[in-house]
Amino acid sequence: MKEITDRKKNKGQKTRDKIIQTACELFIENGYHATSTRQITDQLELAPSALYNHFSNKEEIFTAVIEKYHPWNRIPEAVVDADGDDVEELIRNASKKLLKLWGEKPEMSRLHLIEMLEFKGGHLPGIFERVFSKSAESFQVIQNRNPKLNNISQRLFVRAMIGLFFSYIMTDKVSMNSTEDDITSDLDYFADAYLQGVFAKESSDRK
Amino acid sequence: MKEITDRKKNKGQKTRDKIIQTACELFIENGYHATSTRQITDQLELAPSALYNHFSNKEEIFTAVIEKYHPWNRIPEAVVDADGDDVEELIRNASKKLLKLWGEKPEMSRLHLIEMLEFKGGHLPGIFERVFSKSAESFQVIQNRNPKLNNISQRLFVRAMIGLFFSYIMTDKVSMNSTEDDITSDLDYFADAYLQGVFAKESSDRK
DNA sequence: CCTACCGATCGGTAGG
DNA sequence: CCTACCGATCGGTAGG
Numbered sequence: 440m441k442e443i444t445d446r447k448k449n450k451g452q453k454t455r456d457k458i459i460q461t462a463c464e465l466f467i468e469n470g471y472h473a474t475s476t477r478q479i480t481d482q483l484e485l486a487p488s489a490l491y492n493h494f495s496n497k498e499e500i501f502t503a504v505i506e507k508y509h510p511w512n513r514i515p516e517a518v519v520d521a522d523g524d525d526v527e528e529l530i531r532n533a534s535k536k537l538l539k540l541w542g543e544k545p546e547m548s549r550l551h552l553i554e555m556l557e558f559k560g561g562h563l564p565g566i567f568e569r570v571f572s573k574s575a576e577s578f579q580v581i582q583n584r585n586p587k588l589n590n591i592s593q594r595l596f597v598r599a600m601i602g603l604f605f606s607y608i609m610t611d612k613v614s615m616n617s618t619e620d621d622i623t624s625d626l627d628y629f630a631d632a633y634l635q636g637v638f639a640k641e642s643s644d645r646k
Numbered sequence: 647m648k649e650i651t652d653r654k655k656n657k658g659q660k661t662r663d664k665i666i667q668t669a670c671e672l673f674i675e676n677g678y679h680a681t682s683t684r685q686i687t688d689q690l691e692l693a694p695s696a697l698y699n700h701f702s703n704k705e706e707i708f709t710a711v712i713e714k715y716h717p718w719n720r721i722p723e724a725v726v727d728a729d730g731d732d733v734e735e736l737i738r739n740a741s742k743k744l745l746k747l748w749g750e751k752p753e754m755s756r757l758h759l760i761e762m763l764e765f766k767g768g769h770l771p772g773i774f775e776r777v778f779s780k781s782a783e784s785f786q787v788i789q790n791r792n793p794k795l796n797n798i799s800q801r802l803f804v805r806a807m808i809g810l811f812f813s814y815i816m817t818d819k820v821s822m823n824s825t826e827d828d829i830t831s832d833l834d835y836f837a838d839a840y841l842q843g844v845f846a847k848e849s850s851d852r853k
Numbered sequence: 854c855c856t857a858c859c860g861a862t863c864g865g866t867a868g869g
Numbered sequence: 870c871c872t873a874c875c876g877a878t879c880g881g882t883a884g885g
Contacts, residue, residue, distance in 0.1 A: 454854090470764050472679035476880060486855050488882080497880065549763065556759050557677050661870090683864060693871050695866080704864065 455493045457483055463504045467549045471501055471557045505554055505562050510547050510607075511570045513540040514600055519577035526592040529581070530599045537600065541607055548608050574600075662700045664690055670711045674756045678708055678764045712761055712769050717754050717814075718777045720747040721807055726784035733799040736788070737806045744807065748814055755815050781807075 461482050465474040476497055480487050494500045506512075517537040523529030541548070554562055578596065582588045668689050672681040683704055687694050701707045724744040730736035748755070761769055785803065789795045 451854095470677070470679060472677060473764060475878080477878080487880090488856085489854055491881070492854065495881095552759055552763050556756065556763055557680060658870095682862080684862080694864090695872085696870055698865070699870065702865095 451493070454483075454485075454489075458490060458493060458500065459503050459507060462500050463508050463550070466501065466504060466553060467546045471553050476500075501553075501558070502562060505550050506566060508547050509550055509554070509566050510541055510604065511566055513537060514570055515573035515577050516540070518574045518596075518600075519580065521581065524585070525587055526595055529588070529592070530596055533596070534599065534603050537603060538607065551608060658700070661690075661692075661696075665697060665700060665707065666710050666714060669707050670715050670757075673708065673711060673760060674753050678760050683707075708760075708765070709769060712757050713773060715754050716757055716761070716773050717748055717811065718773055720744060721777055722780035722784050723747070725781045725803075725807075726787065728788065731792070732794055733802055736795070736799070737803055740803070741806065741810050744810060745814065758815060 458479060462474070462479050465478055465482070468474075476490055477487055479500070480489060483489075490497075490500065494503065514537065517533050517540060520536055521529055521533035523532045554560060575593070578593050582593070665686065669681070669686050672685055672689070675681075683697055684694055686707070687696060690696075697704075697707065701710065721744065724740050724747060727743055728736055728740035730739045761767060782800075785800050789800070
């Protein structure tokens with residue numbers, strides 16, 4: 440009996456997942472405090488109270504969202520797939536994979552900003568711990584396969600992944616620049632405005 | 647008569663300034679949507695309605711805050727003070743001054759994050775325009791003083807100041823890392839957790 | 854999972 | 870600049 444309903448995810452789990460996904464989109468769009476629980480239930484055509492069958496309060500929804508969708512979650516899969524004859528090659532290889540994974544859903548980097556701004560990073564240690572131990576397992580597999588890699592390599596490797604994340608966050612248009620549909624990045628905006636200014640000045644100076 | 651009251655700022659202006667300052671602190675601490683207008687007035691021991699003698703709504707308060715305290719505002723003063731025999735030296739000199747100015751109140755960089763996350767960067771063009779034209783004036787002064795500097799220099803210079811801002815934002819502990827009183831940065835946290843993991847593994851491997 | 858409902862708090866106004 | 874007040878909306882609960 441039970442197996443029949445378990446073949447697919449049971450209904451409750453599916454609803455829960457949909458809540459997390461919808462909440463994620465809304466949080467990314469507006470931030471945490473600017474997203475109301477009503478917006479989430481409206482979009483899913485649920486009663487406002489339906490959330491509380493799955494979560495005990497609004498913050499728990501955000502916790503579920505960030506634990507599932509924080510970009511750090513993609514690190515282990517990039518590590519396990521990575522290859523290379525020495526550390527440098529390995530790092531380059533994993534970085535490439537990771538940037539590709541992040542590039543698929545760049546909006547997710549906004550979750551990190553929300554986490555820092557609206558929760559002061561309180562959820563990060565937990566996420567880090569989980570991601571780190573998963574990554575360490577994966578690295579162990581590679582390490583056993585390749586005698587050149589040692590624990591010093593692992594250290595270098597982890598540092599590289601961290602650096603990569605922060606530089607990704609920094610340069611990412613979605614998280615660091617103005618509006619989504621604003622194609623010109625802040626950098627381009629700066630440059631354009633500057634050039635306009637220079638040209639205006641130049642032509643007025645020539646008079 | 648009027649001059650007497652004008653010797654110091656009139657009372658209204660002083661209240662307005664205090665509102666902006668207090669609001670700034672609260673926004674930096676909690677973000678925009680998580681800060682209520684009541685928190686602002688409570689801290690100033692004002693009636694809730696007193697805000698609306700100075701601003702027509704909550705967002706106008708934020709606008710005033712970011713226009714006054716956004717880190718970009720410090721760029722012109724760093725430019726005007728800068729010196730150097732060639733572009734490279736000039737850039738290094740101005741960068742140093744700017745980093746010092748930003749370092750005095752590093753929390754202000756959170757305003758940029760709030761602006762991006764909760765307002766989608768809508769206030770930035772206005773701020774940029776003002777700051778840019780002020781900077782251009784200052785640069786013009788330096789340029790007249792130093793024949794080696796040309797418009798190409800100015801272009802390079804502006805790009806450098808932009809790059810500096812973004813790398814400052816990225817590496818700044820206040821804006822990019824967890825809690826204020828959490829002395830270990832995320833980077834250190836990563837590194838520490840990693841080392842712990844490695845040591846644990848090493849000692850268990852040796853058994 | 855819904856109906857019905859709640860107290861608290863929100864941003865903001867009227868009128869002085 | 871304050872007193873008094875407002876409708877709307879917030880997150881959340883009771884009970885089925």
